[in-house]
Amino acid sequence: MVVLSPLLDLANLYLPPFRIKSEKSIKISLEDGGIIMKGKIDLLVVSEQILLMAIESKQAAFSLEVGRSQLLTYMLVNPNYNHATYGLILNGNSFRFFKLVKGETSQYAVSRIFDIFNPGNDLYDVLSILKNLAQEARNLIINN
Numbered sequence: 730m731v732v733l734s735p736l737l738d739l740a741n742l743y744l745p746p747f748r749i750k751s752e753k754s755i756k757i758s759l760e761d762g763g764i765i766m767k768g769k770i771d772l773l774v775v776s777e778q779i780l781l782m783a784i785e786s787k788q789a790a791f792s793l794e795v796g797r798s799q800l801l802t803y804m805l806v807n808p809n810y811n812h813a814t815y816g817l818i819l820n821g822n823s824f825r826f827f828k829l830v831k832g833e834t835s836q837y838a839v840s841r842i843f844d845i846f847n848p849g850n851d852l853y854d855v856l857s858i859l860k861n862l863a864q865e866a867r868n869l870i871i872n873n
Contacts, residue, residue, distance in 0.1 A: 730786070731821070732819070732821055732852075733784070733819060736855060736856050736859055737749065737859065739856055739859075739860075740859035740860045740862075740863050741860075741863055742859065742863055746866075746867070746870055747775065747781065747863070748775050750775060780814055781814075781815060781862060781863075781866045782814075782815040782816060782817060782862060783800060783803040783807075783814070783815075783816045783817075784817045784818075784819070785799055785800040785816070785817070785818045785819075786818075786819050786820065786821075787818070787819070787820045788820060788821070789820050789821040789822055791820055792820075793819070793820060793823055793825045793842065796818045797818065797827075800816045800817075800818055800827060801816070801827065801837060803816070804827065804829040804837075805831070805835065807829075807831070812869055813828050813829060813830050814828075814829045814831070815827065815828055815829075815862055816828075816829065822844060822846060823843065824842070824843040824844075825840055825841075825842050825843070826839070826840040827839055840858075843855050
């Protein structure tokens with residue numbers, strides 16, 4: 730949160746129409762075999778109409794891959810099928826964005842890994858993506 734919170738602030742994601750929610754417990758039941766998965770999500774960026782982004786953070790010692798299935802599960806339980814859901818996994822040094830488009834066959838895309846130790850400091854790229862997502866969500870809210 731030391732690294733992420735200022736980025737969310739600079740991207741205006743703490744301002745209306747957005748709210749940041751933390752530690753949201755979810756429970757889903759998958760139809761294949763009745764599997765029940767429980768977990769807590771670290772942060773949700775939401776507005777009244779949409780879930781913009783699910784954020785999963787891991788300790789710096791962990792690979793970003795550790796949180797992939799957990800994040801995608803959170804994104805899949807988003808009840809709104811009308812727009813893409815975004816996700817972010819970070820470990821304090823590295824960031825990876827996800828985009829999930831739900832449908833009969835849900836599909837997701839994964840960004841490259843942005844790292845604060847790369848030459849030029851990828852935090853600027855992460856901030857730019859967060860700002861673009863915020864603007865896209867504002868446009869979606871206005872048009873609905």
